[in-house]
Structures are given as C-alpha cells and as structure tokens.
Amino acid sequence: MLLIACPYCGLRPEIEFSYGGEAHIARAADPRGVDDATWTAFLYSRSNARGDYAERWRHTHGCGRFFNAVRNTNSDEFVASYKIGEQRP
Amino acid sequence: MQRFSAFALVRQALNGQNGWDRQWRDPEPKPAYDVIIVGGGGHGLGTAYYLARKHQIRNVAVLEKGWIGGGNTGRNTTIIRSNYLFDESAALYDHALKLWESLSEELNYNVMFSQRGVLMLAHNVHDAQVLKRHVHANRLNGVDNEWLSAEAAKRFCPPLNVAPGMRHPVLGAALQRRAGTARHDAVAWGYARAADSLGVDIIQNCEVTGIDRDATGRISGVQTTRGAIRTNRLGIVTAGNTSVLMAMAGQRMPLESYPLQALVSEPVKPVFPCVVMSNTIHAYISQSDKGELVIGAGTDAYISYSQRGALHISMHTLEAICELFPMFRRMRMLRNWGGIVDVTPDRSPIMGKTEIPGLYVNCGWGTGGFKATPGSADLFAWTIAKNEPHRMNAPFNLERFGAGRLIDEAAAAAVAH
Numbered sequence: 144m145l146l147i148a149c150p151y152c153g154l155r156p157e158i159e160f161s162y163g164g165e166a167h168i169a170r171a172a173d174p175r176g177v178d179d180a181t182w183t184a185f186l187y188s189r190s191n192a193r194g195d196y197a198e199r200w201r202h203t204h205g206c207g208r209f210f211n212a213v214r215n216t217n218s219d220e221f222v223a224s225y226k227i228g229e230q231r232p
Numbered sequence: 233m234q235r236f237s238a239f240a241l242v243r244q245a246l247n248g249q250n251g252w253d254r255q256w257r258d259p260e261p262k263p264a265y266d267v268i269i270v271g272g273g274g275h276g277l278g279t280a281y282y283l284a285r286k287h288q289i290r291n292v293a294v295l296e297k298g299w300i301g302g303g304n305t306g307r308n309t310t311i312i313r314s315n316y317l318f319d320e321s322a323a324l325y326d327h328a329l330k331l332w333e334s335l336s337e338e339l340n341y342n343v344m345f346s347q348r349g350v351l352m353l354a355h356n357v358h359d360a361q362v363l364k365r366h367v368h369a370n371r372l373n374g375v376d377n378e379w380l381s382a383e384a385a386k387r388f389c390p391p392l393n394v395a396p397g398m399r400h401p402v403l404g405a406a407l408q409r410r411a412g413t414a415r416h417d418a419v420a421w422g423y424a425r426a427a428d429s430l431g432v433d434i435i436q437n438c439e440v441t442g443i444d445r446d447a448t449g450r451i452s453g454v455q456t457t458r459g460a461i462r463t464n465r466l467g468i469v470t471a472g473n474t475s476v477l478m479a480m481a482g483q484r485m486p487l488e489s490y491p492l493q494a495l496v497s498e499p500v501k502p503v504f505p506c507v508v509m510s511n512t513i514h515a516y517i518s519q520s521d522k523g524e525l526v527i528g529a530g531t532d533a534y535i536s537y538s539q540r541g542a543l544h545i546s547m548h549t550l551e552a553i554c555e556l557f558p559m560f561r562r563m564r565m566l567r568n569w570g571g572i573v574d575v576t577p578d579r580s581p582i583m584g585k586t587e588i589p590g591l592y593v594n595c596g597w598g599t600g601g602f603k604a605t606p607g608s609a610d611l612f613a614w615t616i617a618k619n620e621p622h623r624m625n626a627p628f629n630l631e632r633f634g635a636g637r638l639i640d641e642a643a644a645a646a647v648a649h
Contacts (some may be wrong), residue, residue: 186633
C-alpha cells in the first residue's frame with residue numbers, strides 16, 4: 144500500500160485517499176470561448192506517461208482536501224507532494 | 233508447420249520426443265516490411281496471423297520488447313464472454329466468441345477453450361435490474377444470456393452460497409452459457425506458430441524507441457533496440473504501453489494505465505464448474521484445468537507501470553470470494569501479480585486509423601481484452617489491410633470522444649476502476 148504525504152496531514156496510508164488523475168490540466172477560463180477540440184483535449188487527452196508523473200489526490204478519509212503529487216509511475220515512489228495552485232517542484 | 237495430432241503424439245513418443253520442430257523461428261529483423269505490428273501479445277500476434285491468412289499480407293513483422301505473451305496476455309484471468317450492453321459491443325465481443333469456438337481447430341493448437349458458462353450475480357434490486365436489462369439487450373442482439381433465480385444459480389454452480397443471512401445475498405444471476413475460459417498462453421503461442429508458418433517474422437527482445445515519418449508526415453518506419461526498420465503501415469497493439477508508443481508519433485491518447493491484479497490458489501481437484509463474477513462485492517473466479525482457482529480483482533487506484541498492486545485490493549476480492557464460496561476459506565494462494573491495463577473514459581476499446589497516414593492503433597481494451605482477442609485481431613487486420621475500419625470496429629474510433637458518441641460499458645466491464 145502506498146504511503147502518501149498529504150501536505151496538510153503528513154504521511155497517511157493509501158486507503159484514506161481518492162485518486163484525482165493527471166495534475167495541471169486546466170479548465171478553460173472562458174468555457175464558451177474555446178472550440179470542441181480544446182474541450183475534448185481537456186476532458187480526455189492525458190499524457191499517461193512512464194516516469195515522474197504529476198497527479199492529484201484527495202484525502203477523502205482525512206482532511207478532505209485535494210493536493211498534487213509527483214510520483215514515478217515505474218517504481219511508484221513519490222518524489223514530492225504540494226498544494227493545489229503551487230508550481231510543480 | 234508440423235501439424236499436431238494424436239498420430240503425431242504417438243510417432244514422436246516412439247521417436248523419444250526428438251522430432252518436434254521449433255514452433256516459431258527467431259529471425260533477425262529485415263530492413264523493411266509491408267506491415268509492422270508493435271506488441272507481441274494475443275491481439276498483436278493474432279493481427280499478424282489474420283493479415284497473412286485472410287489478406288495474403290505476409291511480409292509482416294511483430295516486434296515485442298520482451299517475450300511474446302508476457303504482458304497482459306500472460307496475466308489475465310482467462311474469462312471469455314460477450315454479454316456487453318450496447319449493440320456495437322454485442323457485435324464486437326460476440327464476433328470474438330464465435331471465432332473462439334473454432335480457434336483450436338483453425339490454429340491446430342489446443343487453446344483449451346471451455347464453454348463452461350459465466351454467471352454474473354445480483355445482490356440487490358439495482359443489480360437485478362441492470363443484469364436483466366443486459367439479458368434483454370443481449371437477446372435482442374442474438375447473444376445468449378438468461379436470468380436465473382438464486383436457487384437455479386446454485387444448481388448451476390453448487391459451491392455458490394445463496395443463504396439468506398449473507399451480508400450480500402444472492403438474489404439471482406445472469407448466465408451466458410456459451411461463455412467460459414481458455415488457456416491464455418496457448419492463444420499467444422498458437423497465433424505465433426500459425427503466423428510464423430505463413431511467413432510472419434516474430435522478433436522478440438526488440439523494443440521500439442522511436443517512430444519515423446517522412447516529409448509528408450506519413451509513417452516511414454521505426455527505431456528499435458535492434459536497429460531501424462522501414463515500413464509504411466504501423467499497427468500499435470501495446471495495451472498498457474499505448475500512450476508511450478503513441479507519444480513517439482506525437483499523439484496523446486484518452487487512456488490511463490492502471491495495475492490490475494490477479495491471483496491463483498494451490499491446485500485442487502475439480503470443484504468449480506463455471507465462471508462466477510460479482511460486480512457489487514467485487515470478485516470473479518474460475519478453476520483452471522490445472523486445478524488452481526483463478527481470481528481477479530478491481531484495478532489499483534492510480535496510474536502505474538509497475539505490474540504490481542497493493543494487498544488491500546487482493547484482500548477485498550478474497551473477502552468476497554470467502555463470503556460467496558465458504559468452502560474456499562482455507563485455500564492457500566500461490567501467486568499474485570499485476571498487469572497494466574489501458575482504460576478509456578467509456579471502458580470501450582479504440583481500434584482504427586489515426587490522424588497520421590499509415591498509423592493504426594488498437595488499444596483501450598482495459599480490463600477486458602483477453603476475451604476479445606480473436607475478434608480484435610481479425611478486425612484490426614482488416615483495418616490495416618483495407619486502410620478502413622470494418623463495420624464492426626468503426627464505432628470504436630478515436631473521434632467518438634469529441635463527438636460525444638461514447639459506448640459506455642462500465643457495468644459490463646465488471647471490473648471496478
């Protein structure tokens with residue numbers, strides 16, 4: 144089981160969290176001002192990469208907050224965790 | 233190809249087992265091929281076979297970074313069924329099921345396809361409604377599926393616990409009688425041997441590291457760990473690694489790759505007559521011909537290429553197995569492993585052309601690719617040979633996401649994620 148470092152609560156077991164998919168995929172500030180291709184990319188297109196991967200987690204059975212993390216998808220080792228709105232380290 | 237038969241078994245036994253040929257060659261890659269298939273699993277090897285057999289396209293190479301069938305083909309829980317909800321899916325998966333029915337004979341290789349039946353359990357009113365809806369939809373599409381009461385389900389599968397005091401009682405089940413299991417490795421090997429005998433080069437330990445395109449943007453070849461190989465037609469059939477390959481052609485995909493675990497128990501005498509699946513209490517189980525219980529779980533929660541998941545996922549499934557089948561509570565589990573499943577937003581596959589001329593992709597089978605192996609291979613071979621999707625895989629295109637024409641088979645996929 145992964146041990147995940149919630150920026151608010153510290154290291155907690157994986158079962159306290161929900162996965163939030165890839166991080167830094169920004170919703171259009173003006174939803175009606177972008178075309179279908181942009182919307183499709185926002186909703187569905189993902190890097191799904193091997194290697195260090197920026198993702199979101201939510202501490203559903205803890206503080207309830209979303210946060211970001213960088214984890215290596217080959218080894219599952221966490222590199223960093225950081226708050227929503229912060230830059231990827 | 234040296235034909236397998238009872239006569240051959242006798243002859244070779246008398247010959248001290250010294251006369252068996254290699255089942256497939258181990259050739260060096262040629263400088264160019266008419267078609268390159270990347271991915272030496274069941275779907276990729278099958279595609280090469282049908283290209284050669286049905287379309288007379290034999291100048292084909294299958295490139296596999298590891299050993300053939302070493303990915304999800306070697307890691308699944310071997311369940312085969314076609315009881316998906318939507319018309320498009322019913323056609324696709326039942327096409328595969330019909331091919332399974334004659335596959336051993338066609339390949340002259342025993343894939344051990346056993347139509348022992350798949351029971352999908354209902355534990356509450358919602359389950360019963362959803363499963364009955366599937367039954368009706370299947371029957372309208374000419375796919376067999378029937379509703380059984382709890383007592384009838386127990387008669388079909390005697391080890392099943394249908395006692396009223398269970399935490400998750402069994403209210404009934406949907407049964408597809410033509411569904412069942414097959415031996416997963418045999419499918420890879422059977423297709424490999426047959427494709428090789430038709431002239432296809434199977435090249436293992438050959439990892440694709442780049443995709444080359446010409447000045448017009450068309451596919452011109454691949455870079456690999458065994459050198460550059462030219463081609464104008466490239467089929468990507470790499471399951472969990474699809475995004476990695478497609479990124480080499482500058483394409484982002486609607487895919488997320490999750491670990492999917494499975495386990496086998498110690499082998500015991502035949503005690504379990506069919507396949508049983510439960511969406512709600514999350515487990516699926518059958519007994520292999522070697523005697524091992526083959527048990528599968530939901531995916532782990534996060535994207536990973538580690539081919540390993542965590543214990544709490546397997547435990548959750550084993551708790552369900554122990555409640556459904558009390559006689560298995562003292563079974564020992566021998567092996568536990570994971571695969572990498574490429575999951576799409578609608579849990580339906582993607583098979584067809586891409587924006588790039590000469591590049592074809594077959595992916596997104598997620599947690600349910602093994603059952604579709606022959607159908608997927610057949611239709612992907614068609615798509616590559618004709619440079620157009622077949623009627624049956626046309627709806628499963630990349631464009632459906634932007635167009636809103638999703639084919640939502642999350643319930644039928646029967647694997648939580």
